[in-house]
Structures are given as C-alpha cells and as structure tokens.
Amino acid sequence: MLYFASAVAVTYAFWLVLSGHFTPTLMIIGAVSSVAVVALASRMAVIDREGHPIYLLVRATWYWPWLIWQIIKSGLDVSRIILSPSLPISPTLINVKASQKTVVGVVTYANSITLTPGTVSVEVEDDEITVHAITRDGAMDLAGGDMDRKVTRFEGGAPA
Amino acid sequence: MAVIVDILSWIFLVAGGAFCVIGMIGLIRMPDVFARLHGASVTDTLGAGFIITGLVLQAGLTQVSAKLIIIMGLILLTSPVATHALAQAALHAGIRPKLAHDETGGHIAGAEAGAGEDESSNS
Numbered sequence: 001m002l003y004f005a006s007a008v009a010v011t012y013a014f015w016l017v018l019s020g021h022f023t024p025t026l027m028i029i030g031a032v033s034s035v036a037v038v039a040l041a042s043r044m045a046v047i048d049r050e051g052h053p054i055y056l057l058v059r060a061t062w063y064w065p066w067l068i069w070q071i072i073k074s075g076l077d078v079s080r081i082i083l084s085p086s087l088p089i090s091p092t093l094i095n096v097k098a099s100q101k102t103v104v105g106v107v108t109y110a111n112s113i114t115l116t117p118g119t120v121s122v123e124v125e126d127d128e129i130t131v132h133a134i135t136r137d138g139a140m141d142l143a144g145g146d147m148d149r150k151v152t153r154f155e156g157g158a159p160a
Numbered sequence: 161m162a163v164i165v166d167i168l169s170w171i172f173l174v175a176g177g178a179f180c181v182i183g184m185i186g187l188i189r190m191p192d193v194f195a196r197l198h199g200a201s202v203t204d205t206l207g208a209g210f211i212i213t214g215l216v217l218q219a220g221l222t223q224v225s226a227k228l229i230i231i232m233g234l235i236l237l238t239s240p241v242a243t244h245a246l247a248q249a250a251l252h253a254g255i256r257p258k259l260a261h262d263e264t265g266g267h268i269a270g271a272e273a274g275a276g277e278d279e280s281s282n283s
Binding site for chain 1: 183192195199223227236241248261
C-alpha cells in the first residue's frame with residue numbers, strides 16, 4: 001500500500017513536469033490517470049520493493065554524484081586512449097564478485113560497470129559478473145572492489 | 161551574469177559535441193565488437209551528459225530543464241541495458257573478444273567452465 005501511494009506520487013509528479021498544466025480540470029484528470037496507471041501496474045505485480053525501489057532515493061543523493069564523477073574520470077581516460085595514435089588498449093576479460101544481497105543491488109552494480117566508459121558487463125550470473133575492460137588497468141581497478149563496496153552500501157547492506 | 165551562463169553553456173555544448181566525435185572515432189578505430197562498445201559508451205555518457213548540461217544552462221530554471229534532466233536520467237538508465245544486451249548477444253552468438261589478457265580462467269559467468277575459450281586467449 002505504501003508502495004502504491006508513493007508510485008502514484010511519483011507518477012503524478014512526472015505527469016505534472018511533462019504536462020506543465022496547472023488548471024484544476026487537467027490536474028484532476030492527471031491524478032486520475034496516474035492512479036489508473038499504477039493500478040494497472042500493480043495488477044502486473046511490478047509495484048513492490050524490487051519494481052519501485054523508492055527507498056534508494058535518499059542514498060542515491062551520494063551514490064549518483066560519485067558515479068557521475070567516476071564516469072567523467074574514466075570517460076576522459078577512454079577518450080585519451082581513442083585519440084592517441086598508438087591506440088594503447090589491452091582488452092581484458094575478468095570475473096568480478098558482486099557482494100550485493102538484492103537483485104536491485106546486483107543490477108545497479110552491473111549497470112554502473114557498463115555505464116562507466118572502459119568497462120562493459122558482458123554476462124551476469126547470481127553473484128558473478130564477467131566484465132570486458134578496454135585496458136588491464138581498468139579491469140584491475142574494478143577487481144579492487146571499490147565500486148562493489150559503494151553499491152553494497154547503496155543498497156543498504158553492510159560494507160563488505 | 162547572462163553572458164557568463166551563456167559562455168559556460170557553450171563550453172558544455174562544444175565539449176559534448178567533441179566527446180560525441182571522439183566516441184565515433186573510437187567506434188571506427190577499435191579492433192572488435194566489444195572494444196567498439198567502449199568507444200560508443202563515451203558518446204552515451206559524456207557526449208549526451210555535457211550536451212544536456214549545456215542545454216539546461218541555456219533553458220534556466222524552467223519546465224524545459226526538468227524535461228531535459230528526465231531525458232538524461234532515461235539515458236543513464238537505458239543505455240547500459242542496451243550496451244549489456246549487445247555485448248551479451250555478441251558473446252552468445254559465439255563471437256570471442258580479442259584479448260590481451262584473459263583473467264577469467266576460461267570461465268564466463270553463467271556458462272559451463274571452459275567451453276570454447278581456447279583459440280582466442282593470450283593472442
């Protein structure tokens with residue numbers, strides 16, 4: 001029920017931002033349609049802790065800025081590799097451990113790896129992620145487990 | 161003040177455009193499917209990110225900015241999924257990455273150990 005209410009709130013906020021209409025009739029229509037959309041979604045059983053992870057919102061305030069900083073750093077690294085005439089790549093395939101307990105946590109970790117330029121998660125299985133990295137250094141950084149610990153803290157578990 | 165914001169936003173827009181071009185160069189220069197994805201991900205993240213930041217600065221505190229930020233969020237959530245799907249599909253299709261180092265010991269997550277890994281490792 002709590003998830004239903006917060007999903008309606010988020011959907012309605014989304015509708016308001018996209019429409020920009022603030023006349024009473026349209027706002028009521030918007031409210032009715034957001035309730036209808038969430039009602040349909042909960043009949044599909046996707047409005048739960050996994051499908052609507054609103055509890056991550058608070059911790060996202062420090063995780064996302066950190067992730068964006070990582071993206072900028074490694075993006076510049078990859079750009080330097082692309083632009084250097086000798087193309088100094090050393091493609092590496094590596095398995096990393098995902099210490100997250102929830103599915104949302106593992107997906108966040110795999111997506112963060114892929115989002116960071118220079119590393120792509122190729123295959124995910126339970127708590128193991130196969131990663132293709134453009135340089136050996138990038139792969140070793142990842143194997144160091146810094147991002148893994150950050151994501152584990154993000155999903156609310158104890159830092160490993 | 162308006163001039164400073166204007167200059168700043170153009171710096172972001174030009175940087176974003178430059179990263180898009182760099183990503184494209186990477187796409188062309190890299191040797192195989194998996195390495196090419198790394199080039200493309202520069203366009204995805206830094207290119208799109210800088211351009212949208214520049215556009216937000218142009219739009220100021222308006223509804224347009226809110227929409228732009230939603231678009232950025234959408235890109236950040238969907239592009240890794242697409243990249244992962246592409247990489248996984250390539251692997252399942254039997255394309256082996258050209259590797260300088262194979263640290264997996266022939267084991268790929270979710271696959272039976274050592275299946276068909278022999279010919280491309282340590283090339």
